Amino acid sequence: MLCLIIGLSIPTAIAPPPPTERRPVSETLHGEVFVDEYRWLEPLESESPEVGAWTDLQNQHTREVLESLPCRERLTEEFSKLMEIGSVSAPSMRGDLYFYRSRTGTQDQPVLMLRKGFEGEPRVLLDPNRLDADGLVSLDWYAPSPDGALVAFGLSRAGDEMTTLHVLKTVDGSWLADEIPGKAGLSGWAPDGRGFIYSRLQDPSDPYSRVIRWHEIGRHPRQDPTLFTQEEPSRVPFAYLDPAGRWLLHGITDGWSKNDLYVIDFDRWQRDGSLESTAIAEGLDGRFRPVAILGDRVWMSSTWKNPNGCVWRVDLHAPDEATWELIIPERPDAVLRGVSHARGMLVTRHIKDAVTGFERHTLAGRSLGTLATPGLGSAGLSTEDDRTEAFMSYSSYNEPRSIYRVDLASGERTLWERPDVPVDPAAVSVTQAFTTSRDGTRVPYFLIHGKTVVPDGNNPCLIYGYGGFNISMEPRFSATNFPWLEAGGVYVVANLRGGGEYGEDWHRAGMLESKQNVFDDLYAVAEQLVESRWTTPERLAVMGGSNGGLLTGVAATQRPDLFNCVVSSVPLLDMLRYQNFLMARFWVPEYGSSEDPEQFAWLKAYSPYHNIKTGTSYPAVLFTAGENDNRVHPLHARKMAARMQQEADNDQSEKPILLWVDRDGGHGSGKPRSLRLRDRVDVWSFIMWQTGLCR
Numbered sequence: 001m002l003c004l005i006i007g008l009s010i011p012t013a014i015a016p017p018p019p020t021e022r023r024p025v026s027e028t029l030h031g032e033v034f035v036d037e038y039r040w041l042e043p044l045e046s047e048s049p050e051v052g053a054w055t056d057l058q059n060q061h062t063r064e065v066l067e068s069l070p071c072r073e074r075l076t077e078e079f080s081k082l083m084e085i086g087s088v089s090a091p092s093m094r095g096d097l098y099f100y101r102s103r104t105g106t107q108d109q110p111v112l113m114l115r116k117g118f119e120g121e122p123r124v125l126l127d128p129n130r131l132d133a134d135g136l137v138s139l140d141w142y143a144p145s146p147d148g149a150l151v152a153f154g155l156s157r158a159g160d161e162m163t164t165l166h167v168l169k170t171v172d173g174s175w176l177a178d179e180i181p182g183k184a185g186l187s188g189w190a191p192d193g194r195g196f197i198y199s200r201l202q203d204p205s206d207p208y209s210r211v212i213r214w215h216e217i218g219r220h221p222r223q224d225p226t227l228f229t230q231e232e233p234s235r236v237p238f239a240y241l242d243p244a245g246r247w248l249l250h251g252i253t254d255g256w257s258k259n260d261l262y263v264i265d266f267d268r269w270q271r272d273g274s275l276e277s278t279a280i281a282e283g284l285d286g287r288f289r290p291v292a293i294l295g296d297r298v299w300m301s302s303t304w305k306n307p308n309g310c311v312w313r314v315d316l317h318a319p320d321e322a323t324w325e326l327i328i329p330e331r332p333d334a335v336l337r338g339v340s341h342a343r344g345m346l347v348t349r350h351i352k353d354a355v356t357g358f359e360r361h362t363l364a365g366r367s368l369g370t371l372a373t374p375g376l377g378s379a380g381l382s383t384e385d386d387r388t389e390a391f392m393s394y395s396s397y398n399e400p401r402s403i404y405r406v407d408l409a410s411g412e413r414t415l416w417e418r419p420d421v422p423v424d425p426a427a428v429s430v431t432q433a434f435t436t437s438r439d440g441t442r443v444p445y446f447l448i449h450g451k452t453v454v455p456d457g458n459n460p461c462l463i464y465g466y467g468g469f470n471i472s473m474e475p476r477f478s479a480t481n482f483p484w485l486e487a488g489g490v491y492v493v494a495n496l497r498g499g500g501e502y503g504e505d506w507h508r509a510g511m512l513e514s515k516q517n518v519f520d521d522l523y524a525v526a527e528q529l530v531e532s533r534w535t536t537p538e539r540l541a542v543m544g545g546s547n548g549g550l551l552t553g554v555a556a557t558q559r560p561d562l563f564n565c566v567v568s569s570v571p572l573l574d575m576l577r578y579q580n581f582l583m584a585r586f587w588v589p590e591y592g593s594s595e596d597p598e599q600f601a602w603l604k605a606y607s608p609y610h611n612i613k614t615g616t617s618y619p620a621v622l623f624t625a626g627e628n629d630n631r632v633h634p635l636h637a638r639k640m641a642a643r644m645q646q647e648a649d650n651d652q653s654e655k656p657i658l659l660w661v662d663r664d665g666g667h668g669s670g671k672p673r674s675l676r677l678r679d680r681v682d683v684w685s686f687i688m689w690q691t692g693l694c695r
Helices: 049-067 072-082 266-272 479-486 504-508 516-531 547-558 584-591 597-606 635-647 673-691
Strands: 025-029 032-036 092-094 097-103 111-116 123-126 137-144 150-157 164-169 175-180 185-189 195-201 210-216 226-229 235-241 247-254 258-265 277-281 288-294 297-302 310-315 325-328 335-342 345-352 355-362 367-371 378-382 389-396 399-407 413-417 428-436 442-450 461-464 490-494 540-545 565-569 620-626 657-662
Touching: 049 635, 049 657, 049 673, 072 479, 072 673, 092 137, 097 137, 111 137, 123 150, 137 185, 150 185, 195 235, 210 235, 226 235, 226 247, 247 266, 247 277, 247 288, 258 266, 258 288, 277 297, 288 335, 297 335, 310 335, 325 345, 335 378, 345 378, 355 378, 428 516, 442 479, 442 516, 461 516, 461 673, 479 490, 479 673, 490 516, 516 540, 516 547, 516 597, 540 547, 540 673, 547 565, 547 635, 565 673, 620 635, 620 673, 635 657, 657 673
Parallel strands: 185 235, 461 490, 461 540, 540 565, 565 620, 620 657
Antiparallel strands: 025 032, 092 097, 097 111, 111 123, 137 150, 150 164, 164 175, 185 195, 195 210, 210 226, 235 247, 247 258, 258 277, 288 297, 297 310, 310 325, 335 345, 345 355, 355 367, 378 389, 389 399, 399 413, 428 442, 442 490
């Protein structure tokens, strides 16, 4: 166990960060002149040797600082043990075959496993660890055919998420010749397993070139017919094939708040090539997601006119909105976050104050009662159309992810798999609290700490937040949080607006012109933690990644007085230019774009890169990025670090501004165990150093 030490244990002889050349570039946006002195850092290293050389110096500086921290060796030892904890996923069921992912011991990547029969002997079907000596190849997804004879799966390397689709035979694990590159994903097997609908990028270098195609096993993908193409950057086509092969539902997303939905007689298309779409939902302000297709009717969840979510039943021969049947109405006290179909029933997954609950229903919507979960946490359900057998995955902050076999008819639940953890979850207290944001909105957060920790006014504390894209921060177990908790640290997860915890209204209250609400919610949580004597600004850290990296970047620049240190991972930070890089135009419906005069004003007001003030003392900051990131360009972290290093009035030996760009990583997925271990140690040693727990 780490011991609490008040004050910083400062590494010796920390050098200042390497200097960065200023190369001013002027740009006029809506009559306002902006000078960007670090635009030359925007290219990828593969495009600019000088950016690579600059990054070398920054990485070297960061490694020197982090490697010198006195608690690093201890954390490496502890995290090595904790990251050897195994993991297992809920199975996908096909007949008497059970497909699932499992990782044990020191394996870098999870392995695709198969059991014949519920209690059958586990067999390795696909081991990505054997495909790359460095452990950089990851299994992104898998999808068994209806009879389980074939499995389509996606592989990518070094976190680039540029998935290639492959197919293997279940009987012996041999791979077929079928291979589809270009960030490919499967959208539904034909009922006889002879083909499938899939999506891919027509041009892998263009993230806005997604197409939907039909593939028959054994045919070269060049001959696959294209069904739909992406026409606009922020509107993405998707498709869902009826398990019976009769109907193809397809649509176009418009951000994270709404989509159109159409239906095609797929059986007719295969017979005579007629591709005629009929609108189910077009131009309506809501999300529409198919849940099940039985015969000529589809059950779909929706937020249209029901921001907390409901379920409709639609006749596919006459799908006009006037004929829809409301099967499961909106609940005012909870948000519908998913619907699963099993034989003869629908199971809804609701969250209430970010905690999961299930309810079973007939196909006509009549309630069959709740389905109990093991406790107050986050849970998911894996079901199949032909059975009431299901698998529930469950986790909370003080309980590891466990898989239960469930009989949906009786509600009976038995443990299937649970990892052994070398920590004592019973020693951890988990409570939920609420605070009031600047505009009077009630904002929840989870408070996690050792049971002997009390609000004495001087605890080290870390807030984790996200606040965007309708994503809910629900309870999750992380063994690598325990060294922090055992050392006396307090861990807080904030449920900010922009997420999905309270439905679509909650999401929209934290996007576009309302984005400042997300930041204000974070500050309200932080201020209440201080007021209630859980911590002080001198011992308060904040951490987030991606959209959460934007959150923490804003926190550092808007409220440097409130936080001691900041971790901003794979972040968006230049909000006036973000839409010009990689796949960022997908996010314009969420953030807006500086190309629009009104949206420019919102973005300029909080864009972290543009709100750094010369001579201001900022918290210590660790920026991280991935050179292979296909979502958020590493330019954000590079430019922000360079400018903050130059402008901040910080003693770099005590409050450094650090940058780490991972050359073997992307947005975060697919990393081998060794790199995940290094990253965990980097982040936690930095936070512990700054909050007085590092020795």
